[in-house]
Amino acid sequence: MHWVYETEMNRQSEKTINTPHIIVSDLTMAYGDFVIQRDLNFSINHNDIFIIMGGSGCGKSTLLRHLIGLKSPAKGQVFYGDINFWDISPDERSRIMRKCGILYQKGALWSSMTLAENIGLPLEEYSGLAPRDIEEIVSLKLALVGLAGYEEFYPSEISGGMQKRAGLARAMALDPDILFFDEPSAGLDPVSARRLDDLILELRDSLGATIVIVTHELASIFAIGNNSVFLDAETRTMIAQGDPHRLLSETDDPKVKEFLTRGEAAAEGAKK
Amino acid sequence: MQAQSKINFSQPAPNILCASISGAWQIGSKVPGPSTVLSLLEDNPGIKSLVIDGAQLDGWDSIFLTFIRTITDECGKRNITLEMQGLPEGVMSLLHLASVVPEQRDASQKKKQKTFLYMVGKSAVNFATSTVQMLHFIGDATLSLLKFFLGKARFRRIDLLLFIEDCGADSLPIVTLISVLVGLILAFVGAVQLKLFGAQVYVANLVAIAMAREMGALMTGIIMAGRIGAAYAAQLGTMQVNEEIDALSTMGISPMDFLVLPRLLALVLMMPLLTMYSDLLGMIGGAIVGVGMMDITLVQYLTQTQETLDLTNIMLGISKSGIYAIIIALSGCMRGMQSGRSAAAVGEATTSAVVTAIVGIIVTDGIFAVLCDALGI
Missing domain, CATH: 3.30.750.24 (STAS domain)
Structure with a gap:
């Protein structure tokens, strides 16, 4: 098991930037008969900070659930490299997910465990490391998110922002290839949100990870995103993709323009 | 103004x-x-x-x-x-x-009133879906149990010990109170009838048989359905709301092994012990009435109890309690795992877990009664 862990680490250095890491092909998402989004086609490259954006209720978090194996598509495929993610067995999917870290919207720390146990669990399960080594890694991960010394605290004993950071420490436990963030700034004050953005940038550069973020926080989108997809709730499909800065300056779509300018484009249009 | x-x-x-x-x-x-x-x-x-x-x-x-x-x-x-x-x-x-x-x-x-036929159809579809989900859950739990026996199930041993403490030691006070009272009630009900024939000494037989065969397991089951089944549903339902179960799944850790299995094992291990304890306490309750109010000596009461109670009766109660434990743990865990992602849904899951467990216990008890009669046990 230890060996597997080592090789995964090594594989990271062999990655080629600007080659697709995740490819979403003709994806349709639905709850029963109700289609949330249809015909989604985009790819997320290695080392991207990829933003999934759109208005409330457009299906951003549902798309994330399709990418991380929590909900199967009604139609279409998701590829991790050249592996068709929803065509393989649950065990194989689970093996792919071990290379991914996920920060859930509310942190999703296991409430009956201390922070050290939360971060240590994936290491105990998959790293094959000795308890002493696990303790050291846990301590390092907590220090990376600014929570050094909080090992023995339970999630209920720390603030919401700290829970998110601890969730991030857990997501980073196995030095993932891909980090998924579901609304990372939600419920955080502007300064903490900004610090989290800086942390995400640093993680991308130091871990060499691909980052996928579901968010509608414009400040974060422009500060860290270098690629994106825009989901529209009305037409129930994606209506734009690309670098958010480029989208802001080049898009002709009024909905995208309105979203990226916080509605100012529409307000100016109305004034004229 | x-x-x-x-x-x-x-x-x-x-x-x-x-x-x-x-x-x-x-x-x-x-x-x-x-x-x-x-x-x-x-x-x-x-x-x-x-x-x-x-x-x-x-x-x-x-x-x-x-x-x-x-x-x-x-x-x-x-x-x-x-x-x-x-x-x-x-x-x-x-x-x-x-x-x-x-x-x-x-x-x-959305608010428009649905037709009667639509509602009947929807209820039938919901019933079929929930039956399939229940069978699916029971199948998953069985596989998880098999993995445990093969030594492949992964869960934290400390969790199992904590659940054992919760199901066992922490349940003793309420089981004590209810069992003694049930013993007292049985003795009172029996005494009124038996006194008519001057056979009040047989109160000991009545209480011993009733507690060992039926009431010990049944009352413990109902207490545990309310205490532990509800707690399991609320715990897992809240974990569902907080995305904790999603976090386990995406990490490749089976929620069935990690969350359901230790809860199931703890209850299956503790229920038979609690039932034996309940049997004993019920008989003590009966003795309080017999000795205190019906002029039976303690020795007479104990001798009658000893003569009437055999291993078959005791084992029957204990076997029932093991099955009740499985019903309670599975209904609690199933309702919790199937819970929606809101506070109201967790409340519904908890209620539903208790109702499912109690109905399951009573139906199983009925099946046991018919089987015992047919087999002459």
Whole structure:
């Protein structure tokens, strides 16, 4: 098991930037008969900070659930490299997910465990490391998110922002290839949100990870995103993709323009 | 003091109605309803234009806004031009705000009453779906148990110990209280009848048999359904709300192994022990009535109990308790895992877990009674 862990680490250095890491092909998402989004086609490259954006209720978090194996598509495929993610067995999917870290919207720390146990669990399960080594890694991960010394605290004993950071420490436990963030700034004050953005940038550069973020926080989108997809709730499909800065300056779509300018484009249009 | 709210009507031309609004139009004050205006429009179909003049309005709140909105809607339906004069700026901007986003037609459709056949069909489909889900869950739990016996199931041993403590030691006070009381009640009920024949010494037999075969396991089962089954459903339901179960799944850790298995094992290990304890306490309760109130000596009571109680009766109760434990743990865990992602859904899951467990226990007890009769046990 230890060996597997080592090789995964090594594989990271062999990655080629600007080659697709995740490819979403003709994806349709639905709850029963109700289609949330249809015909989604985009790819997320290695080392991207990829933003999934759109208005409330457009299906951003549902798309994330399709990418991380929590909900199967009604139609279409998701590829991790050249592996068709929803065509393989649950065990194989689970093996792919071990290379991914996920920060859930509310942190999703296991409430009956201390922070050290939360971060240590994936290491105990998959790293094959000795308890002493696990303790050291846990301590390092907590220090990376600014929570050094909080090992023995339970999630209920720390603030919401700290829970998110601890969730991030857990997501980073196995030095993932891909980090998924579901609304990372939600419920955080502007300064903490900004610090989290800086942390995400640093993680991308130091871990060499691909980052996928579901968010509608414009400040974060422009500060860290270098690629994106825009989901529209009305037409129930994606209506734009690309670098958010480029989208802001080049898009002709009024909905995208309105979203990226916080509605100012529409307000100016109305004034004229 | 503000003037009384009223509407003065005038008709400057045959096809124009002018409504001058005055006074305070606020919640709590007596205000004329829209029907005052609408009935005039009804009586004079020639009116093609309505002017609302609010220059003398002293105060207003939501009650005035709803009045104007109703009039606006009705004028729209009747093709009457509506003109508003002298209304406060706040009123105009709020009316504009309320009309910016058009009414969502689909949203109101949701509230439409469904037909009887639709509801019967939906209930049948829901029942079939929930039966399939239940079988699926039982299958998953069985596989997980097999993995445990093969030494492949992964869960934290400390969790198992904590659940054992919760199901076992922490349940003792309530099991003690209920069991002694059930023993007392059984002895009282039996004593009244047996005294008629001068056979009150057989109270000991009645209590011993009833506790060992039925009541020990049944009462412990019902207590544990309320105490542990509900707790399991609430714990797992809350974990579902907080995405903790998603976090386990995406990490490749089976929630069935990690969450359900230790809970199931703890209850299956503890229920037979609690049932034996309950049997003993019930008999002590019976002895309190027998010895204290019916002139039976303690030695007589113990001898009668010893003579009547055999291993078959005790083992029957213990076997039942093991099956009840599986029913309680599975219904609690299943309802928790299937819970929706809201506080109300967790509440529903908890209620449903207790109801499912108690129904399961009673049905199983009935099956046991029929089987024992058929097999002569």
